[in-house]
Amino acid sequence: MKAIVIGAGLGGLLSAARLSKKGYDVEVFERLPITGGRFTNLEYEGFQLSSGAFHMLPHGPGGPLARLLKEVGADVKIIRSEKTTIRIPLKKGNADYRQGFRDIPFNEFQKPLSHKDRLKSAYLVVSTRKDPPKGSSLQEWIRSQVKDEWLVKLADSFCGWSLSMRSDEVSVEEVFEVIENLYLFGGPGVPMGGCKGITDALEKVITSNGGIIRTKSEVSKILVENGKAAGVVVDGTEYKADFVISNIGHASTAGLCSEVLSEEIHEEYLRTLKTLQPSAGIKICLSAEEPLVGHSGVLLTPYTRRVNGINEVTQVDPSLAPPGKHLTMSHQHVAPENIGKLEEEIEMGLQDLKEIFPGKKYEVLLIQSYHDSWPVNRASSGTDPGNETPIPALYVVGDGAKGEGGIEVEGIALGVARTMEKIPG
Amino acid sequence: MKINDNCVGCGQCTSFCRQGAIVVRGKARITDACVECGICAPYCPVKAIEVPV
Numbered sequence: 001m002k003a004i005v006i007g008a009g010l011g012g013l014l015s016a017a018r019l020s021k022k023g024y025d026v027e028v029f030e031r032l033p034i035t036g037g038r039f040t041n042l043e044y045e046g047f048q049l050s051s052g053a054f055h056m057l058p059h060g061p062g063g064p065l066a067r068l069l070k071e072v073g074a075d076v077k078i079i080r081s082e083k084t085t086i087r088i089p090l091k092k093g094n095a096d097y098r099q100g101f102r103d104i105p106f107n108e109f110q111k112p113l114s115h116k117d118r119l120k121s122a123y124l125v126v127s128t129r130k131d132p133p134k135g136s137s138l139q140e141w142i143r144s145q146v147k148d149e150w151l152v153k154l155a156d157s158f159c160g161w162s163l164s165m166r167s168d169e170v171s172v173e174e175v176f177e178v179i180e181n182l183y184l185f186g187g188p189g190v191p192m193g194g195c196k197g198i199t200d201a202l203e204k205v206i207t208s209n210g211g212i213i214r215t216k217s218e219v220s221k222i223l224v225e226n227g228k229a230a231g232v233v234v235d236g237t238e239y240k241a242d243f244v245i246s247n248i249g250h251a252s253t254a255g256l257c258s259e260v261l262s263e264e265i266h267e268e269y270l271r272t273l274k275t276l277q278p279s280a281g282i283k284i285c286l287s288a289e290e291p292l293v294g295h296s297g298v299l300l301t302p303y304t305r306r307v308n309g310i311n312e313v314t315q316v317d318p319s320l321a322p323p324g325k326h327l328t329m330s331h332q333h334v335a336p337e338n339i340g341k342l343e344e345e346i347e348m349g350l351q352d353l354k355e356i357f358p359g360k361k362y363e364v365l366l367i368q369s370y371h372d373s374w375p376v377n378r379a380s381s382g383t384d385p386g387n388e389t390p391i392p393a394l395y396v397v398g399d400g401a402k403g404e405g406g407i408e409v410e411g412i413a414l415g416v417a418r419t420m421e422k423i424p425g
Numbered sequence: 426m427k428i429n430d431n432c433v434g435c436g437q438c439t440s441f442c443r444q445g446a447i448v449v450r451g452k453a454r455i456t457d458a459c460v461e462c463g464i465c466a467p468y469c470p471v472k473a474i475e476v477p478v
Binding site: 343346375 | 431433434435436437439440449450451452467468470471
């Protein structure tokens, strides 16, 4: 059986590795000269920056991505982060960090609440696990339970960091799936070598099993024969396959077989594609001689204008920066209405960093923004339309087809695993 | 070299530019240091870099 994969991003490489390991004939077509998509390293001034992801797996060595990597035999070392901390103002009631701050561990998030609200939230932590809330946004749900804006701020910071969404944009169902996964798989971890440590290992699996990866090869059309996906066209040449896996999102995939999909019977699918909203974000990469975060996990920053959280991956893998330097990266969610004002959003992020790290010496290496056709996630978490398409033997994987409750790359791994169950043979 | 409206500001081009001629802040901007070598263009994931013919 022959499989063709469109796009050598994480979803495409995971699929290709898994299929080649199972004995399929695999050929991957990548438009760019490099593989990895938004999950690889970019070398810049001696630092290993990233093309997208934060050199971090949301569920570390115990998560769905780590599990899939192990299953395909990819040789990657993932180190669990020691902790996640939350930076809060010294005095409750302060709106920002300018009058001083302290850091509390993530699992003590109830600390800033009143005694009564602490009891209520302790009860909710237990009761919602048995009976997760439904039918509203996360923010609406929090406000209906505890009257303390601290929890909304924390939720915005957590959702901003992990999903690049605000708590009023994400459904409470999706967040509780995420929380359940945190119980099951644990918190984040850093792959040695960064994102590229993982994509390199996957490519090794693919090529050692006889698979082929072609870069600078743009697919211009998906071939459909007898109503079924039958291959692709690249540079005018037809490549036949028993099935096709696309890692470029549902909308672009549909664009490659638009002639077949324009029929009335696919109207509902095409309508769903139009409602998909990619998530947007800004990453600010900092270089510092002294550590800024000081641990290998995430520092959540709920009391800022924009920055949601920060990590410092050189705490785990110093080779991601030149000797004696740290690589520290902040993430901030960008609301859809602010995509047109990115410079202002960036300015607020830079101002935030000054207040988060007062008196610290650092240099801004690169500011990277992601939206629309090169977004944080092609489908905002909780809106992914699944891995199947109306065309048999054509599947979609990647950040436009994540599994439920799967944060970023964990969602990609869940989506790939689910797709593999549907594949014949 | 011209940057078109497709640019999202991901900075991928900057890391491949050998002249340090691309500044990114919400969008890429080509500076005077550009020698029009065109190396950056194929690395752009959104086809935002137009190389003069």
